[in-house]
Amino acid sequence: MKHAPGSAGRAWLDEAVRKIEADFNRSADTHLIHVPLPRFPGIDLYLKDESSHPTGSLKHRLARSLFLYALCNEWIGPDTCVIEASSGSTAVSEAYFARMLGLRFIAVVPASTAAPKLDAIRFNGGEIHAVDDPRTVYDVAQRLAAETGGHYLDQFTYAERATDWRGNNNIAESIFSQMAEERFPIPSWIVCGAGTGGTSATIGRFVRYQRHATRLCVADPSHSIFHRHFADRALSTLPEGCASCIEGIGRPRVEPSFIASVIDRAIAVADGDSIGAMRALSARLGRSVGGSTGTNLLACMQIVHEMAAAGAEGSVVTLLCDGGERYGCTYYRDDWLMERGLCWQPAETAVRAFLHA
Incomplete structure (x- = not known):
């Protein structure tokens, strides 16, 4: 994954946190x-x-917390591709925050996900990577993170610790x-x-x-x-x-x-x-x-x-x-x-x- 280097990266990080808090x-x-x-x-x-x-679901809170958690750990920088495994709603909210920060976002979702959720992800600038077997979303998200040099937000691991x-x-x-x-x-x-x-x-x-x-x-x-x-x-x-x-x-x-x-x-x-x-x-x-x-x-x-x-x-x-x-x-x-x-x-x-x- 790409880290924010030196003072220039820290300035970007400060501005990213400010944008999320302002929202x-x-x-x-x-x-x-x-x-x-x-x-x-x-x-x-x-x-x-x-x-x-703003993104229409409970997952807006989680997405905000996950982004702040990743930013403050310096897991996300100005060029990081952000990836998530999701059944839809979390990805909608994360796409919203990724677009706010000017970051590429890929949602790994089950192919059965309701079409309006997929449309909402795309509306917020996200990309869709659909998988036939919902059990594979975790591994596919990790693979995409490795291939892109990006960061897998991993809501299933970090949800309980990203929120105060x-x-x-x-x-x-x-x-x-x-x-x-x-x-x-x-x-x-x-x-x-x-x-x-x-x-x-x-x-x-x-x-x-x-x-x-x-x-x-x-x-x-x-x-x-x-x-x-x-x-x-x-x-x-x-x-x-x-x-x-x-x-x-x-x-x-x-x-x-x-x-x-x-x-x-x-x-x-x-x-x-x-x-x-x-x-x-x-x-x-x-x-x-x-x-x-x-x-x-x-x-x-x-x-x-x-x-x-x-x-x-x-x-x-x-x-x-x-x-x-x-x-x-x-x-x-x-x-x-x-x-x-x-x-x-x-x-x-x-x-x-x-x-x-």
Whole structure:
């Protein structure tokens, strides 16, 4: 990889960090949306709307942190080709920051990645390197980095260490700050998915550092390793051919950034149920959301029902990870779902009832 040499390189690095920090200062924090639950008057549900970032997803935070981490380690210089292995959304955000710094960016993505995500990567100046087998994205990204003399950002390794989990406006600090004036300011539960594991690591560590009573639940696709690993730490990979269609979360292997010890619970969600919940929430909000948000909501619904059955009151916070615009050709097409044998209608009906009186 190419390093920034001498004082000239240091000047470039200083300017690169300034540009990223200036972009952050121009962006307001993402909204925290209260979703009333008329059937559960003692429980409040909130969605942290990460779709309002400039690149449209939760991964904007991660991409910013990864670039700052690589810059401050002097792994990236003015001529470095930046490479990432991604299911799409992280690459969209990283392409945005690479273009800001005038750097070439290559995204190694599964060939099955939704076309609108690929279009967004290209729109931000990134290049696409598609692979047929999603398990090869890591090795291909490393090979391209070696061939170009570039830097592999490697979100799956560095996500949990690139973000300052103690504070500095990470997503956990933002959630607790925005909850401060709510009826139940300290959430009983925070629910999030896991792709790299960086978000769950940040939230879990922050909760413990601040000594909050909040518990953390990872909502994980059924065909993912994370919930299996949480239950049995000896499990680290899925069998060949076992994969989820929910982009952005769920992995066939336990990623280095996934820290199971800071998680209190994991709930497995079938892909069809995620789609049904996604569609029900989109109808409730009047705008479309992505599949991973449906996964989160299904887990929230289970937790809320359990709290109500126990006579408990409190708040539950989850993430609206991205908008549904990127999935118009997949999750929002009935024929696409039926071709894959996904049954979403029962979950959609159940979630509609959960969200309405």
